[in-house]
Amino acid sequence: MDAFYASVEQRDNPELRGKPLAVGGSAARGVVAAASYEARAFGVHSAMPSVTAKRKCPALIFVPPRFEVYKAVSQQIREIFAEYTPLIEPLSLDEVYLNVTENLxxxxxxxxxxxxxxxxxxxxxxxxxxxxISYNKFLAKMASDLNKPNGQAVITPKNGPGFVETLPVKKFHGVGPATAERLRKLGIETGLDLKSKSLALLQEHLGKSGPYFYGIARGIDERQVRPDRIRKSVGAEDTFVEGIDNLDLAKAELRPLSEKVWRCCEAHDITGKTITVKIKYADFSQATRSRTLAGAASDIDMILEIAETLLASVFPFKHPVRLLGLTLSLLNTELSGQEPQLDRGL
Structure with a gap:
């Protein structure tokens, strides 16, 4: 879906149409959950701090999210998909994989x-x-972004490997700033650079992700569309341009992460018992700290308080912090077998 949350708000309120709009946050605090295309023209995007978004676009209008409405619309769309195939793997409220090789x-x-x-x-x-539209998940995802909004694109088996060769790795789905920097230090900035590296080298530097990157560099992705996939965790992370060595500054970066995680939980009626903080340092070493509660986390303040305590346990930092991640796991969906539809790539 194109700018899903923002588009729903503009559909339901004609006064918002054609205007720069952010769902979530406020002019003073919080983070942007979704931005309209009018706002994106100013550089506003999801997960951006609201104060930054307002600075980039002074005319930006903030509206509170209405997750029940988004879920209802998502269900309408899911029913349309089901007319064509039962092989539907949800990634979020606004994005799915469909296998239509044999369709209804x-x-x-x-x-x-x-x-x-x-x-x-x-x-x-x-x-x-x-x-x-493509012959595997990775290329279908990359194709879906080529002609947005309100468009579609095809990457054929003949063109797949060549398409990947010309693509900057920082544009690869799933490659964030930290992974892009790690690849750059290996001399990998394009798909062609990635293709030139051996499987052994990629496994050495990327661990269990090595075989995946080795495959997609050649247009190969063997992952199947899995309608029964159960989400095991809800997480968010952020990479910083400059390292942070001050505990209070690092704690401040945990709040937008907590808000993003809890927003997903509220949207999909889920919660969890294990809170994990990931710390990645400037030398690319990392540490994780976790705590499992007796009962499920009840609100954002509880998550944030525990996350701050876990972060403080590794202070003083051995190197400046370049990335912080926050994850809530041991979700109630693991017991119910239901799939929470999380909002990631809005």
Whole structure:
């Protein structure tokens, strides 16, 4: 879906249409959950601190999220998908993988399926969607971003390897600033650079992710669409341009992470018992600290308080901190078998 939360708000309130809009946060505090395309033109994006977003776009309008509405619309869209295939793997409220190799309509061309689904979504919800069509998950995801908003793109088996070769690795789905920097230090800035590296080298420097990167550099991704996938955790992390060596400054960076994690929990009626803080230092070494509660975390303040205590346990830092991550795991979905649909790439 295109700027899903923001698009729902603009659909339901005509006064917001055509205006720069941020869902979540406020002019004074918090983080942006989603930004309209009008706001994105100013450089505003999801997970950005609200004060930064307001500085980039003084005319930015903040509206509170309405997760029950977003979930209801998402369910409408999910019902449309189910008309075409039972192989639906949700990534979030606004994004899924579909396997349409053998589909319920007997349609032979995936691009036509995507066009029909997008038209039906527009008819039922009034919202636009974009699609990526390819022969594996990685390339389908990359294709989905090529013609946003309200478009679609195809990467064929013939063109897949060449497409990856020209792509900067920092544009790869799942590659954040820290991984991009690690790859850059190995001399890897494009897919072609990545393809030139041996599997042994990638495993040495990227661990268990090495074989995955070795494959996608060649346009290969063997992951299947899994409709029964159960999410084991809810997490958020942030990488800093400059290292942080002050405990209070580091603690301040935990609040937007806590807000993002708890927002996902509230949106999907989930919670968890284990809180983990990940600290990655300027030399790329890292530490993790966890605490498992007797009962489920009850609110954001509890999560933040425990996260701050866990962070303080590794102070003084052995090196400046370049990344902080916060994860809530041992989710109630592990017991119920339900899949929380988390908001990641808005």
């Amino acid at each position: 309509k007997g349609m032979e061309i995936a691009t036509e399926i995507a066009l029909e689904i997008r038209a039906k979504i527009k008819q039922v919800t009034g919202l636009s969607a974009s699609a990526g």
